[in-house]
Amino acid sequence: MTTTAPQPAVRATGLRKSFGDHVVLDGIDLEVAQGAVFALLGPNGAGKTTTVQILSTLIRPDGGDVLVAGRDLARDPEGIRAAIGVTGQFSAVDDLLTGRENLVLMADLRHLGRAAGRRRADELLARFDLVEAAGKPAATYSGGMRRRLDLAMTLVGDPRVIFLDEPTTGLDPRSRRTTWQVIRGLVADGVTIFLTTQYLEEADELADRVAVLDHGRVVAEGTPDELKRRVPGGHVLLRFADTTALAAAAAVLGDAPRDEDELTLQVAGDGGVRALRDLLGGLDHAGVEVAELSIHTPDLDDVFLALTGQATTVKESVR
Template identity: 75%
Template sequence: MTNMAISVTGLRRSYGDQLVLDGIDLEVPEGTVFSLLGPNGAGKTTMVQILSTLIGADAGEVRVGGHDVAAEPDRVRAAIGVTGQFSAVDDLLTGAENLRLMADLNHLPRVEGRRRVAELLERFGLDEAAGKVAVLYSGGMRRRLDLAMSLIGDPRVIFLDEPTTGLDPRSRRDMWQIVRDLAGRGVTIFLTTQYLEEADQLADRIALLDHGRLVAEGSPAELKRLVPGGHVELRFADEQALAAAAAVLGVAPDEESLVLKVPGDGHVRTLKALLDRLDAEAVEVDGLSVHTPDLDDVFLAVTA
């Protein structure tokens, strides 16, 4: 049985007359990357704030790291790390001083705290800049330092609220690798992002939030199959094979590129059946590729 790092049942939250979260149910297994997507104002940040004990819920049950968020907030805080939309870095302190401050706030013994600071500076590629004040750091360096600060207490669950906003492509990919490394160590990542490619690259499961409700949930591949437009491209070595396949499958060929586009969902079973039909007629396929809608298509299709 898989242990759940995060479990949410019937979560509701309002600000005055505005209902922000309307009966949310979700589960995040330990050691996975879970991404929450949604339009601006959908309630993503409010969700992170509730899960990380920063604000309370109006109704529902929320457990993080095996602890009830409402009844055991201190235990939840001891089990999590949070990197918000806005950096918690102190610009007047050096990178090493920022980390040492977090070690002290986490009540780590001095020797253990200094060892942990040195380890994180090296892991995040900040050891050479450790003595520089943070105001001199680039955007990517600040985000790495911010995430390193949230890891000082060795949390088992980390909340990343739009962690790569404003970063250049190289810094964004550096952050992706850090997230993959953390998940590889068994850390659970709860990620909110506006970059759909980021969720596609990193997440084991994705949920889409719209107007306070979860409107879709699944793996990236499962979500892409929710919208039409998928097809299989079959490539052939010559026009004779192309024409034979077109006759068998009843699909118009592209004679210039020797490609046949066959509508399909990309399932292994569907592909096998397709190839079996061609094999039965002795039609040889030179190559194939599966094309499915991307997360942008899914996002536009399921959000209002």
């Protein structure tokens, strides 16, 4: 019995867009699995926001085919709009309204009906920990609270695909981490997230797959770990119990850099299973025991620099 692979939540083939003589997207292909987080990275001006605007029906492409939530962009943009949610870089929150009023307004725009819309607003206020602030004007909210309210407004229509265009820009590290928890919760509920971000830690923390966009083309795609292995600089650090074991390992491994004080050898490699098996097998065959082992791979910042020739716009650890 054959099984049919599930249809991707988002698929774009040969996507093109120009503004005048400036080519923004030069025939890109993207595919996002259902219930996954897909991160699109790229330097400023690479076309990330344009991609989101096309996929979410805000602007039309010049060429290419797009399917979102099983709907064809050219034939059924209304169907796509009914199935998605969009949160941009700038909040859609109305500062003059309270948090609850913002949600009720969105429910009215979604034609949920008076009673159903108010129930949905209350559910989302509870889910996003905004019950105590529900009656306060949104103008009094902190940046993190505004972002949570903005995401809650996106969820009023219960979308199955959500586009988040740099959703944590300008947030402090604690608010950014809270937003990450919200995104993980959405994915646990089966929602698909298409994310653009300028924080590489964000992509590393959240994304199942990452695509790097540069000069209108996708220059690399894979899991975060797959992309890191493409960049030179990865190594395995071996630590030994004493200088005798260190010397014996050095004799086996040749010119691997060694640190006599730390009793370590640094062996170039990507830390893959087969390479580790061969490395440890060779030492074991020589009767050398390794006390500790750690794998060091380049981070996404290194990947970004290697692929685009530019440093990332923002690199900030969230602790």
